[in-house]
Amino acid sequence: MHELSRFTIGTLLLALVTVPTSATAQPPVPNGVLRLSAGSGSALTALRDADALVNQLTRDESLRLVRQEGDPLVPGREHERLQQFHDGVLVFGAEVTRQTSQGLPVSVFGTVHRGIDVDTTPTLSADDAARIVEGLSGRTIFPTAAPKLVVLPDRDAESVYRLVYEARAFSGAQLMVYFVDAASGALVWSYNDLKTQQPALPCSRCVIGEGLGVKSDRKKMSVTTVGGAFLAQDQLRPAQIFTFDMRGDLDHTELVLSGIAQLFDADLSTDTDNRWLDGASVDAHVGMGWTYDYLYKRFGRQSLNDQNVRLLSLVHPVNRADVFSVPDEVIGLYFLNAFYCGLCGPDGVGVAVFGEGLPPNVLVGGQQFDFFAGALDIVAHELAHGVTDFTSALLYMDESGALNEAFSDVIGVGAEFYAESLFRGGAGVPDYTLGEDVIEPGGIRSLANPLQFGDPDHYSLRFLGEADNGGVHTNSLIPGHAFFLAIEGGTNRVSGLRVAGVGAANRGQIEQVFYRAFTVLMTSNADFAAARTATIQSALDLYGANSPAARAVTQAWTAVGVN
Amino acid sequence: MSPIRTAASTDAAGQARPRPARSPHPRSLLFAVAGLLVTAPALAQLGQLAQPAPTDRIVVRLDSGLRSASHTIADTGVFPANLEQGRFRTDYDLKDGRVVDGGASFLLWRNLAIGLDVSNYRSIHDAQIHSELPHPFFFDAPRASTAQVAGLERRDLGIHIRALWMSQVAGWLVVSVSAGPSVITARQDLVSAVQHTEVGFPFDEIVFAGQTVSAESETTAGLNAGIDIDSFFLHRLPFLRNVEVLRHVGLGLLVRYVRATAVLQSAGEPIELDLGGVQITSGVRFRF
Ligand SMILES: [Zn+2]
Numbered sequence: 001m002h003e004l005s006r007f008t009i010g011t012l013l014l015a016l017v018t019v020p021t022s023a024t025a026q027p028p029v030p031n032g033v034l035r036l037s038a039g040s041g042s043a044l045t046a047l048r049d050a051d052a053l054v055n056q057l058t059r060d061e062s063l064r065l066v067r068q069e070g071d072p073l074v075p076g077r078e079h080e081r082l083q084q085f086h087d088g089v090l091v092f093g094a095e096v097t098r099q100t101s102q103g104l105p106v107s108v109f110g111t112v113h114r115g116i117d118v119d120t121t122p123t124l125s126a127d128d129a130a131r132i133v134e135g136l137s138g139r140t141i142f143p144t145a146a147p148k149l150v151v152l153p154d155r156d157a158e159s160v161y162r163l164v165y166e167a168r169a170f171s172g173a174q175l176m177v178y179f180v181d182a183a184s185g186a187l188v189w190s191y192n193d194l195k196t197q198q199p200a201l202p203c204s205r206c207v208i209g210e211g212l213g214v215k216s217d218r219k220k221m222s223v224t225t226v227g228g229a230f231l232a233q234d235q236l237r238p239a240q241i242f243t244f245d246m247r248g249d250l251d252h253t254e255l256v257l258s259g260i261a262q263l264f265d266a267d268l269s270t271d272t273d274n275r276w277l278d279g280a281s282v283d284a285h286v287g288m289g290w291t292y293d294y295l296y297k298r299f300g301r302q303s304l305n306d307q308n309v310r311l312l313s314l315v316h317p318v319n320r321a322d323v324f325s326v327p328d329e330v331i332g333l334y335f336l337n338a339f340y341c342g343l344c345g346p347d348g349v350g351v352a353v354f355g356e357g358l359p360p361n362v363l364v365g366g367q368q369f370d371f372f373a374g375a376l377d378i379v380a381h382e383l384a385h386g387v388t389d390f391t392s393a394l395l396y397m398d399e400s401g402a403l404n405e406a407f408s409d410v411i412g413v414g415a416e417f418y419a420e421s422l423f424r425g426g427a428g429v430p431d432y433t434l435g436e437d438v439i440e441p442g443g444i445r446s447l448a449n450p451l452q453f454g455d456p457d458h459y460s461l462r463f464l465g466e467a468d469n470g471g472v473h474t475n476s477l478i479p480g481h482a483f484f485l486a487i488e489g490g491t492n493r494v495s496g497l498r499v500a501g502v503g504a505a506n507r508g509q510i511e512q513v514f515y516r517a518f519t520v521l522m523t524s525n526a527d528f529a530a531a532r533t534a535t536i537q538s539a540l541d542l543y544g545a546n547s548p549a550a551r552a553v554t555q556a557w558t559a560v561g562v563n
Numbered sequence: 564m565s566p567i568r569t570a571a572s573t574d575a576a577g578q579a580r581p582r583p584a585r586s587p588h589p590r591s592l593l594f595a596v597a598g599l600l601v602t603a604p605a606l607a608q609l610g611q612l613a614q615p616a617p618t619d620r621i622v623v624r625l626d627s628g629l630r631s632a633s634h635t636i637a638d639t640g641v642f643p644a645n646l647e648q649g650r651f652r653t654d655y656d657l658k659d660g661r662v663v664d665g666g667a668s669f670l671l672w673r674n675l676a677i678g679l680d681v682s683n684y685r686s687i688h689d690a691q692i693h694s695e696l697p698h699p700f701f702f703d704a705p706r707a708s709t710a711q712v713a714g715l716e717r718r719d720l721g722i723h724i725r726a727l728w729m730s731q732v733a734g735w736l737v738v739s740v741s742a743g744p745s746v747i748t749a750r751q752d753l754v755s756a757v758q759h760t761e762v763g764f765p766f767d768e769i770v771f772a773g774q775t776v777s778a779e780s781e782t783t784a785g786l787n788a789g790i791d792i793d794s795f796f797l798h799r800l801p802f803l804r805n806v807e808v809l810r811h812v813g814l815g816l817l818v819r820y821v822r823a824t825a826v827l828q829s830a831g832e833p834i835e836l837d838l839g840g841v842q843i844t845s846g847v848r849f850r851f
Contacts, residue, residue, distance in 0.1 A: 422701045
């Protein structure tokens with residue numbers, strides 16, 4: 001993981017208190033990266049000074065308000081999300097969240113850069129950059145995602161900034177984000193932003209239909225009837241939900257993801273008698289609906305963007321029979337995976353794709369892989385990436401990427417617990433294991449016992465390599481395990497520290513604590529330490545300083561070695 | 564919506580008491596005829612022993628009064644909704660009601676007379692509806708609603724054939740005991756369907772929007788038994804002594820018990836309706 005010089009809020013405070021703070025005075029702020037982390041648990045002066053800094057940067061127009069919203073979980077609270085700009089150009093990964101109550105600051109989190117010295121006049125045009133990225137990716141740039149200018153902090157060198165174009169290209173197995181130097185056209189940095197389930201290779205027309213899921217379990221489907229046929233389009237929920245059957249056509253699937261091909265009613269999963277037998281379509285469609293319900297009922301959230309953006313998934317992106325004749329990367333993505341592609345789809349607002357699994361007689365690592373849509377926790381996990389995209393936008397790399405994955409696991413598990421309480425006679429009891437309904441035996445990850453799948457259950461054991469975007473699917477189990485401990489309690493295997501959980505009956509408290517921290521308090525480049533601070537702040541806001549939830553969250557992070 | 568109904572009647576305390584459906588007409592009729600045959604000779608024999616027979620052969624009667632009918636009946640219906648069966652249960656609070664009752668008797672031989680009466684009972688009552696509508700997204704997660712319905716009507720039109728044993732207890736007082744078969748047409752307003760309005764997402768609530776009420780009727784046979792007390796004292800009053808016609812006019816009281824069961828046919832299972840009860844009426848008497 002890259003190291004950036006960090007100034008604690010204490011350093012900042014020191015700098016601030018050494019100068020007069022009259023209305024016209026500008027306190028000297030050190031150049032470089034400032035990580036702001038001040039909340040209810042911080043000294044009052046630290047919070048006040050962080051708030052003053054945000055105000056100052058806002059007056060300077062360095063910080064611009066990009067979102068302001070109320071708090072459905074804590075009445076009276078307001079949340080601002082501010083983005084840093086330099087000479088009108090967005091500074092990548094530089095954001096601040098500020099929580100207020102009746103105009104007074106409650107918490108300030110985020111990262112800002114001081115002393116940026118870079119000319120924001122590009123030599124190349126956006127079209128030039130698009131051509132360069134097309135050359136790099138071999139794919140046409142999304143029509144909805146033209147390259148945009150950003151100031152990119154150097155990932156290794158302190159106080160080094162470049163003016164670059166940021167562009168995304170879906171390359172078939174990857175959603176690559178490219179950063180191209182706006183002067184030279186050189187590739188400065190790139191990463192894969194495809195949020196996969198697991199690392200590569202391992203009104204009037206509304207009707208209720210009856211579906212048999214992947215596990216042959218009966219479910220109700222909210223569908224639409226058109227001309228005597230039934231289509232997997234849910235119009236009963238405030239956000240429309242679409243499930244498209246790609247009928248094994250990988251080329252078409254990729255064109256749809258790239259935004260080049262449109263989707264039509266004829267592409268929707270369909271049934272003639274409203275007794276649906278295609279388990280993948282049934283479970284994808286029902287699972288998205290239940291995930292919507294869970295987000296709404298637990299958190300008051302209305303779909304991924306909180307404004308009822310449509311939910312869209314693709315099933316049967318490939319034919320199972322083709323598994324022996326396609327490249328490994330296709331197997332890894334479209335057979336043995338599920339993923340959420342944030343800017344994908346004809347309208348460029350995200351698509352979930354559920355892998356086809358393998359023929360029943362084909363095992364990988366001793367496990368059978370069924371249609372990935374058959375696991376509600378996987379469906380919810382993928383959609384949660386959309387929530388992250390619309391909120392904290394946690395950078396899909398290193399610790400922020402692991403947090404991105406962890407949040408999806410938290411939502412996946414939460415949705416499973418929610419649905420099982422209503423879905424009797426279903427596929428099984430809820431648990432903290434991901435994907436166990438379709439990857440058998442076992443599943444792919446366990447928040448209760450990460451070691452079961454070789455994942456770290458303590459910060460000291462975190463993966464430090466570069467694979468999997470810095471181990472986003474591995475290190476995610478550290479915060480994921482903290483989430484589990486905060487609910488169920490227990491003793492961490494490595495630290496031996498005991499956590500008094502809030503208990504399963506109060507699981508909603510911890511779910512809300514995490515949800516709130518991840519969606520309104522954390523910024524895109526948050527690390528585990530920031531996640532600890534933000535979730536503790538969230539617990540204090542929601543349940544108070546002496547609450548079991550605040551104690552459980554604090555103990556859980558400490559137990560997994562994140563301080 | 565095509566509800567199927569199952570029947571349960573309840574006692575006054577409201578406790579459900581399921582009863583099997585049966586067809587009582589032939590058996591009740593047999594009971595009534597047997598009762599008449601058994602009662603008449605017995606009454607005749609009683610008369611031979613003691614009581615003097617009245618001198619007038621015809622008595623015409625016109626009464627009004629009350630019938631005791633307070634009890635609860637319940638029935639349930641089901642209907643298809645969201646791939647499951649929705650249900651509703653209606654508890655009808657039957658009330659005591661007004662009765663208009665009239666008829667005539669004819670003295671056949673000594674104390675034995677035969678009579679024919681017509682009675683009309685009517686009550687207006689309330690009902691409580693408890694309904695469950697299946698959830699559109701989940702099996703076994705119904706949403707509940709309750710509602711009150713007012714103005715439901717119950718009407719029984721009865722024809723009662725009576726064998727009477729009439730005793731001239733005093734010159735102005737005739738006491739009769741009677742029994743015989745009855746034919747009753749029962750008519751009851753029943754909730755045959757319920758309607759709901761969806762509030763919308765997340766579909767956790769429904770609003771009860773209304774009900775369909777249909778009047779179901781059935782004609783059945785039963786038994787009646789009663790006591791008449793007829794007094795003809797008006798012409799004995801000092802200020803009416805010269806009004807000769809008042810010798811034929813009197814006032815009377817009838818206490819009658821009727822036992823009958825009607826089975827109302829509806830879209831589903833039949834509902835057994837208890838028509839029995841005690842009625843007390845009073846009115847004028849004319850004798851000739
Ligand atoms: Zn994921």
